[in-house]
Amino acid sequence: MTITSTHVDVRDLVVRYRRRTALNGLDLRLGAGVHGLLGPNGAGKTTLMRVLATVVRPASGGVTVLDGDVTGDARLRQVRRRLGYLPQQFGYYPRFTVREFVEYFAWLKEVPRDRIPAAVDRAIERAGLLDRADERLKRLSGGMLRRAGIAQAIVNDPDVLLLDEPTAGLDPEQRVDFRELLRVLGVDACVLVSTHLVEDVAAACADVTLLHEGRAVFRGTPAELAARGAGGDGDSPIERGYTAVLRAARSA
Amino acid sequence: MGRVVRIDVRRGIAPLAALIVLGVTFAVLVTETEMWAGRWSALAGYLRILMIVLVPLALAAGAWQGGRERRRRLGELLATTSLPPWRRLTAAWAPVATGVVGGFLLAGGVVAVPVALVATYSGGGWWWLVVVGVIALGAAVAAGLAIGTVLPWRLTAPVLGLAGYVVMGAVTYARDSRVWLSPALDDAAEASVLPLGDHVAQAAWFAAIGATALAVVASRRRWPALVPAAVAVVAGAVLVSGPADRWRDDAAAREPVCAGTEPRVCAGREVAFVLDDFQAYAGRTLTVYAGIEGIPDTVGAVTAYRPALGDDAAVVSVRPYLTWRGTLAPTGEYEADLETDLRYGVLPNRWCYDGEDPREADAVWTAADVAVRWNGTDLVGEVANVMDDDGSIFWFGGVGADPAVAALAERLRALPDAARYDWMERYLVAGEACDPAALDALLDELR
Amino acid sequence: MIRPHLRARYVPGVAAGLVVVAALAWAAAEWLSSRPYLDGAEARPPVAALAPVLAAVLVSVTLAGADEELERSTARPWRAIRLAHVLVGTTVSAAALALTGLWEPARYGAYELARNTVAAMGMVTVATALAGAARAWAPVIAYTGAAYLAAPKPVIAGTAWWTWPVQPASAPGAWWAAAAWFAAGLVLYARNGARPTADRDA
Structure with missing residues (x-):
């Protein structure tokens, strides 16, 4: 395993699908550890996952995964060898x-x-x-x-593990086991987990990034997100933090 | 890669493809046993005739495999893996090719057992036909895989399969050297050899097509496909630039092998395995002509070509009577009967007349039909099959007696022995000369 | 109510496909029967054998929904719908092909096209009921190719039960074979529907 300080480095990332802009000037640096990626539907979570998974080329901006530039072809193969990816729609041979x-x-x-x-x-x-x-x-x-x-x-x-909605369909017990697995994997690797289940993030992630309309509107620990909870709706502190940050972003 | 291919051979469509190819190959071989029984060159040639069905099936199987990644929504996940696409594609091609080729060779191998047991000639490089056929099947899988990758729809495979039939069929209608671009032979050329250069050119042509197809979809760059594409163009140009007919007679296979006396029976070396049976039938049947001066004393058993026998030897086509074991059955397709064929076969050609006058033609036919019944024994079967002077075999029906013929034959039989023999001997001379006037005069003697 | 169902089953696309198939069949028959070295209308058996297979394979696309089990859980008389589906699909495709052969119907023309369409639809519906719609194309394509090659030439009526794809209209055995395949397909498919295909392919 290679020692890398910054596993993922995203600078001013713009991704467009036809006329729709999915990511709009995103900056993100991730090191080892478990990182949560939150955001409403259409915020750009899956697009970011796909860019980091090297299947979508950005319109502009720089993306470095494991010290390899994934906007070009030269180092793709080396990067891909050290990549793990679970897409949202997981196909398989039955x-x-x-x-x-x-x-x-x-x-x-x-x-x-x-x-x-x-x-x-x-x-x-x-x-x-x-x-x-x-x-x-x-x-x-x-x-x-x-x-x-x-x-x-x-x-x-993998040194970079991208999991798009990994806990969908898991029962509560399995989710507890899965969070444990995430913690183990996050010791050496950079694990990016995209999810709608904020309690997974609260339980397993060292830090959280909240996307809204293609930009990061929050970056911090789960505790910091929960602390933003004043004025938000939800049944747990972190849910209240989530809705409060989004509400603020929408009104901005 | 070996393990991955083995997994896919077990879990993918390879078993189904193998089963279908095996079933089709075997079913056609079993219904047409006389086309290959006992003869390696005929079996290899027939396996190549089968390509007209097998290549479209291989295309369809390849296309089905090619569309799998996208049908299964695995395309994106696979795109994130580091292995170069050409290796993934090769690993997708290999199991299907294994299945298709395996089914083909298994069916061929099963029928090769009875051939091996009786075959009397194994030279002639016939196995080249099988090798090139295998290469063509592999290339068809590759081409299907490429097309299925580019067009990953559910209907791609069946439509490609049917389009394959149409194209392969259309090529057989091209009566020129373009037929050599197709892996399917239109007609098996028994005891013939194709020059080595043609086999090699065909092998290169198919292999290059397959490699080009894989290279085009395996890489976003174009140049890797250029090399095999150039080879394909060169090989294709070589193939179409030659003559349409490239078969050379295999003299060693056609060399006559003879046995017995009264009659002496002969066959090309490759067909010599029928001699014992043929001797038995001919010896029994041709006693009806015993004592007639001028009846050929040598009868050749032929399948698809005339072995180098003298002009005065009669030939009888035994192909319709060949069983899968290489023995002769008394009756064949279309209710034909070997005895009838033998009795017509040793007499002068009933179809020698190529003029326009229907009355003259009728005289030639009627004289032959009367002569064949000269001692009153009736003919069995509905049709007869004969070999023409140029080596083509054809059938004719209506062997069952026409009342007018029966009446004339009855008169012939009623003649005193000396007159009967004399009539027959004069018939042999006139019939051999194909002289309608003389034959009509002979018939007039009976009217 | 019926239009979403037809759209879900790709009926508009398949109908357009049938028009294309009929046009191709007409063009191919025209080309074959105008070859000087072939004998006119008698040269059309390849069209009479293959065009119905293509039509039946197209129709097979419509024989199963995206999720068969979900569909069956809905309150619709599915058996009657499936029965009508096969009857209408067969009639339309047989009629479309028969139109192209009307100018000389009895020698590998309209009659044979219609009969072979009925038979091919029968094979396709049997295969759909037993193996799922996505795989229903394979048996009929393999069978027709094999029968075309293996059939004794010239064709004889005695083998009509299996050489129906190449039989002339005058062979009653071929009509019986077509009827048998169609009846078997109709019964199996109307009763059981397409086999649900979670394991459509591997």
Whole structure:
């Protein structure tokens, strides 16, 4: 594992889909640790994930992932080897078993051949699917599929792990386990978790970025977000902080 | 990559593709056993005729595989992985190609067993046809994969498959050297060889097409596709620049092998496995002509070409009677009967007349139909099949006696023996000369 | 009420596709029957065999919704709808193709096109009921190709039960085969519908 101080460095990022501007001058620097990404639908969370995952090219701005510029081609392959990504819509081959599917991704991410079996077992175990490892994906429930997706994302021990709505479909117990996994992964790697479930962020993330209309309107710890809660709606301090910050951003 | 391909061979469409290709290949081979029984060159050629169905199926299977990533919404996730796309694409191609080629070779291998047991000739480089066919199937999978990747719709695979039929079919209508661009043979050329250069040019043409297809979709750059595309253009140009007919007779395969006496039976070396059976049928059947001066004493058993026998040898097409084991069955397709064919086969050609006058044609036919019944024994079967002088085989129906023919035959039979033999001997001379006037005169003697 | 259903099943696109198929069938038949070295209308068996398969494969797209189980949970008389669906789809595609062969209907023209469309629709609906709409194209394409190649030439009536794609209209066996496939497809599909395809492909 390479020691990197800044895993993700985004400067003045602009992304447009046709005429709609999805990200509008976003600045963001992320190091090791678990980072939460919050924001209403359409705020640009998934777009940011896709830019960092190297599948969307920005219209302007600089994006450096693991010291590699991902707006060009030169270092893409090196960056991608150290990347883990769970997209919001997770596709899969239904007749593959969990193990086969994760193995396929280990190969795609160029995990050295002799390390693949151990890496696959470890990823499946960390995702909590070891007892279903030889089950075909089409037989898995939604939550278990999500965990298979997490397993493929972490099979190469990524230095940057991008998880778009990873807890959707997980039951409460699984979410508790998943937060524990996030904390472990966040020790060395930069883990960016996009979610609508603010309590996941409160429980697992070292810091939070709140996006609104393609810009970061808040950056701080979950406690700092909760402290902004005056005047917001919600059932928990952090929910109140979330709505209050958004309300302020809208009126600005 | 090996493990990943093995996983996909088990879990992907490879087993289904293999099953369909195996089923189609095997079903066609089993319904047309006489086309390949006992002869390697005929089996290899027939496997290439089958390409007209198998290549479209390979295209469809490739297209189905190519559309999989997008159908399964995996495109984005795969795009974030570091492996160069060409390796991912190759790993997607290999399982389908394995399935298609595996099904093809398995079906071919199964029918190769009875061929191997009886084959009397194995030279002629026939296996080149199989090798090039395998390359063509692999290339078709690659082309389908590329098209399916670019157009990942559900209908891409079936429409591409059907378009493949249409294009392959249309190429067979081109009666010129362009047919060599197609992997499908229009007609199997038994005991013939294709020059090595043509095999190599075809192999290069198909392989280059497949490589070009993969290269085009594997890279955003264009230059990796240029090299195989250039090879394809050169190989294609070489293929279309030659003559339309490139088959050379395989003299060793056609060299006559003979056995027995009364009659002496012969066949090309590659067909020699039928000689024992043929000897038995011919010996039994041709006793009806015993004692007639001028009846050929050598009868050749032929399948698709005339072996180098003397002009006075009769030939009989045995292909309709070939069983899968290389033996001869007494009856064949269309209710044909080997005995009938033998009895017509040793007499002068019933279709020698190529003039315009229907009365003259009728005299030639009627004389032949009377002569074949000369001792009153009736013919079996509905049709007969014969080989023309130029080596083409054709069928004719209406063997069942026409009352007028039956009446004439009855008169012939009623003649004293000496007169009967004399009539037949004069018929053989007139029939061989294909002289309508003389034949009509012979018939008049009976009217 | 019916228009959203038709749109959801891609009926407008498929109908446009059928028009294209009919035009192609007409053009191909025209080309074949005008070749000097072929014998006119008798040269059309490839069209009579393949065009119906293409039409049936197109119609197969409409045979299943995006989520079969969700659809079936709704309060609609699905059996009757499916029955009507197959009947209308077959009639329309058979009529479209038959129109292209009317100028010489009896020698690999309108009659054979209509009969083969009915038979191909039967195979497609059987396959849809057993393996799902997304895969329904494979058997009919493989079968027609194999039968076309393996059928004895010249065709004989005795094998009509399996060589129906290349039989002339005068062979009753081919009509019976078409009717049998169609009946089997109609019954299976109307009763069970398309097989739900969570595992559509792998």
